[in-house]
Amino acid sequence: MKVIPPAAIFPAVLAAVLLPALAGCGDFWQNPGGTSTGTTPSTTTLSTSSSSITAGGTVTLSATVSPSAATGSVTFLNNGTSIGTGTLSAGTASYVATFSSAGTETLTAEYSGDSTYASSTSSAVSVTVTAAASGASVPAFLSSVVAARQTNLVLDPANQWSVSADSHLHNVAGIVISNGTVENIDGDGHCVYYSGNAYFAAGPQTSSGASDANGVYELSGGGYLAPEGTAHLDCE
DSSP: OOOOOHHHHHHHHHHHHHHHHHHTOTTTOOOTTOOOOOSBOOEEEEEESOSEEETTOEEEEEEEEESTTOOSEEEEEETTEEEEEEEOBTTEEEEEEEOOSSEEEEEEEEEOOOSSBOOEEOOOEEEEEEOOOOGGGOOSOOOOHHHHTTOOEEOOTTSOEEOSSOEEESOEEEEOEETTEEEEEEOTTOEEEESSOEEETTBOOOOOSGGGTTSOEEEETSOEEEETTOOSOOOO
């Protein structure tokens, strides 16, 4: 019978016993075929070039990862959905975002980590997007259904817009409400319909009270500011 020297048996036994055990220790052992990030903590901070823009405008998102020796990429998210990525250079990464719709964007930055530094996520930063003015191209009234989906109107809170016929818009901003009536739109009995959102002069506000619970507001001079499709309004 051939006798196998103990020196030949020991390495095989050691490998059979220790390697499976070590494979279960994620912080200590990494299977050569897998990937992992480091364990040194990192922090990610997000800043924006502006906290308020008009719809269609851009804002630069800048992520700073500490320690600055960290490498890899940063993912920028809006309400939890990725909108772009940036590669770290000297601890910073940036992305230029465009927001086409009025509202409040809640932004975060996620650092993916590298072989030394662990991943990290920034605190949320908000950017307010207001309706974009269509400028001098906005006629006195708009009756086209196509215009209802394309035209944003920013009103001057100090001056009244006189409506000469039923009008259709997308977003309407700069609305001044006094005693339940829109003071800076003279409806003259006509209706102004919007397919997007209506914003008060001080910024986006929620509806309050029974008269505007459905986004319908009375206009100075008669008529209504109301969402597209609102039925049973007394409009001339």
